[in-house]
Amino acid sequence: MSSGSGSLMWFRKGLRIHDNPALEYASKGSNFLYPVFVIDPHYMKPDREAFSPGSSKAGLNRIQFLLESLRDLDLNLKRLGSRLLVLKGEPSEVLLRCLKEWDVKKLCFEYDTEPYYQALDVKVKSYASTAGMEIYSPVSHTLFNPADIIRKNGGKPPLSYQSFLKLAGEPSWASSPLSITLSSLPPVGNTGNCNISEVPTVEELGYEETQQDELSPFRGGETEALKRLRESIENKEWVAKFEKPKGDPSAFLKPATTVLSPYLKFGCLSSRYFYICLKDLYKNVKTHTVPPVSLAGQLLWRDFFYTVAFGTPSFDRMRGNKICKQIPWNDDDELLVAWREARTGFPWIDAIMTQLRKWGWMHHLARHCVACFLTRGDLFVHWEKGRDVFERLLIDSDWAINNGNWLWLSCSSFFYQYNRIYSPISFGKKYDPNGDYIRHFLPVLKADMPKEYIYEPWTAPLSIQNKAKCIIGRDYPKPVVAHDSASKDCRRRMAEAYALNHKMSGMVSAEDLRNLRRKLEEDQKPEVENKRQRKLIG
Template identity: 35%
Template sequence: MAKTRVIYWFRTDLRLHDSPALKAALDLNPAAFWPIFTWDPHYVYRARGGLNRWQFLLDCQNDLSKSMSKLNPKLKLFVLREAPQSLFPKLFKAWEVTHLVFEKDTDSYGRERDQVVMEAAKKAGVVVIVKSGRTLWDSDEVVKKNGGEPTMSMAALRAAGGKVGKIPRLIPSPQRLPDPGEMPVDFEQDQPDPAPDLNASRRTEKDTGYKSIAGPSGDFAIETMEELGFPSATTPHRGGESIALERLDKIIQDTKYTATFEKPNTSPAQFDPPATSFLSPFLHFGALSVREFYWRVQDVVDAYGKGASSPPTSLTGQLLFRDMYFAAQAARGAVFHQTANNPSCRFIPWHLPSKTDPSTGIVTGEYHVDSDTAEAWFQRWKHGVTGFPWIDALMRQLKQDGWIHHLGRHSVACFLTRGGCYVDWERGAEVFEEWLLDHEPACNAGNWQWLSCTAFFAQFFRCYSPVAFGRKWDKEGALIRKYVPELKDLDAKYIYEPWKAPLPDLKKAGVRIKGDGLSDKEDRTYPKPMFDFNERRQICLDAMKKAYDVGLHGADKQVLDGSWKELFPDSDTSEVRGEHDTDDEDGGKKRGRESHAGEKRAKPKNTIAAAFKKQKK
């Protein structure tokens, strides 16, 4: 039998423990074994990612690399800087590869990319082995068992998951890793097109990541922030499998915490340490196996007996929600991330709706500014200067640290959409996509749909108050004092509503309530609240009720051809815009989602189609 020469392709599974795919690779008993990572231009240029997440990715790569070197000093994580689509055909030949092994990807770009690579492997006579390991159950199997439909409820997910089978148990960790073979790269490097570079605004230096396939020293080194032209990250949170396993160990040792965990009883105001596990960023990069997390918790719960919490509020319940969103995304594909053409997403005539590419039906990454007021509100929300300290603290924590508690996400998401600004959930999802360390496309889109009451959840009359909700958890305003230092000396009585504080109190605290926080920001000032919340809450409630009565969904004809507008006769005056908003300069023309009459056709910016000029089916 010919000797097996195996490439193990790490992607979003940056770990050695409990990896079904890695086990499959090692079971081949390779004569040559290359653990590689492809530095993919799609992520480098076409995916939004804040500095904190880039840093976290590098942390995970470096930790994994070190762990492999410990098992075999001849090994490390070999990074090759080229698009996998063009790289692999050359690699198969140059390295005389017999097998390619990787963990199944679940996102739309990942699936398209893997299809291309698998075709190339077939052509080259390379055997491809793919194993599911990113979710508790293979999402495609869950969808099949759910009648081909997206899993839109916990009940549906659990029923379908049960039919797929038992969640796989822990796989023994590798004790040794085989030697790599020779690694010639004496072939031409396909240079990526750096435009458009969605990360350009973050670079302070030129990106030099693609100078050569094997990196600046020709040793397949992991890229660095400097090479990518990025300044330092601001987050205190660090990535890597070692940290993830330590953290998990610590949680599991606390049997009471693990067995009785109930998400709604954990505080969104607690930050040091967070009230929840803080393992989601590690799950995102695959530095922790979700199945290992599940079973180690479940074993504690089973042993604990009476008094243990149960899904959906328990720790394992959180993981089930993750699988629910993954399976819903698997069923819907790319439109899961948008309203247009998404049959399970309710249509609400939000402000700042996305532009859609008529040829693909996919959003372009640009949006209509139908209201200057809404745009100003959105910018103030994004940058944490709404004048509501609870909201601002959370948004600044998100930007600075890359993580906020789940209930904090609820609070700011409700505020931006159905409970305040009436701005499209897709705008908020984009900001989270950029700033969250644990940004998981399926969970992000799903949770934004949930909070905006466009799918998964519908009780829009349950509205988070930017004052009361925070105060319930944090009377003294510790979170605000940390992330909104302008207010750190203000009396607790006014910390959630500084505009109500008497002048002497403000003076004592050394702060003035002034301006909008964006323009001409003066020292020792904090902005006035950008609207009367109770007034906005009522306007939004009425508008939501109206939209629910109309009952349109994202794939309905009226939504796609723009005729939905006839069903919302007052949509650009009273109930949607509110009394502050009198601008009507475009007469609502720009608000049609598909009928771009008189408009230049927007170029797709953030789509696979644009990146690789491939036709979507």
């Protein structure tokens, strides 16, 4: 056994060496260091029932990304004279066993605001403090401590970005230099009988060799994150002029953004280090863009959603969520599946959903289009269902940000102008009139579908469809809805739902919603009947 100054560094997110205050503190004055990552089978083991390759919680792309990040972390720890100790099992059980068996005086881990970790940390902290261990759990995943912002705002999270900015100001740590490098780490202590393994491969986790024809082009890990960051900020002019809404969602050979989000999600890249790099760059250019559209503004968006998510009970649900409009979304699994499986018949939408499936990433505006289409724009399917699909398939899916954006896009919170609907036809066309993005992700439309019809192939004359070897309804689906009438109907439903929320001052009961759903369906009946009649006559 060690001399009694061992520390356990528990990695969860924060899979990095640079700007890692928990790791730094754990190594300071310790004779031994136990750098631990616990693989939770619930998160990792194959689930054959799931709608895509992966576990019950995560798609294979993100599992792969996490494993790559862990391998990189292990390598970086080895360079400093340590290594990553990988253990398997239910995280709190595994950790408690380690704390009991090893000689640990200090337990260090990055603070996490997600409900999952909040609950987990209560268990672990309670054991560690009873056992007389020192616990160090600093906030280093975000620029600000969400609790500080909420306190400053009188106990409530700010609900607009601008008010968040005002409350937040400049982060307190930004005036002093961050600890970016570590020169060495204490050796790993005696691990006794604990079953330590190397970072597994996906095959070792039980996945078969993947059949997918196109894999995510993004590799995980701190090394890759820092390389990507360097490459992005090398182009000073590009950073200084960056305006998020002006990015091209159809750019896939060279994405219009940094694609640093997956690295921020797992903490392979410190958001604080990224922020400091941007501030340094801004100092050295004549002019630069500002929040909300600037690159620094994107990091602040992340903090905004973290803050609201932390301060809002049931943030990830409609019911019981005080900031969420109660809307009678329909429960149509057929439409959901068509959307999820890229079979809506709208090539722009289906190409984006295919990119999501294959790459685990797509441009922010592309996410807007498909989220709007699924919910308030066309299909009127519950945002929680779309959220689940994103949560599974995105390599950067982040609890606070993903839920926040679905609340936003579905006009359930933050954003309320439900008349502004993205067209599944004309929005993409603005950026990519030739349809190169569609042709890449939907090979069935690649060959000879003329650009005049690539966004609306069902309008192509049969002769053209024949020539393009793509018959609509056979080789590629007919559109699941008519956008013009569907979006009009969505607007009507949203107006009714808003009126109900207004009338009830937000206290809409389940029964109120049921009644409204019934009313909306009855209002629609004559229209459906008319359509049927027209069909009969036609």
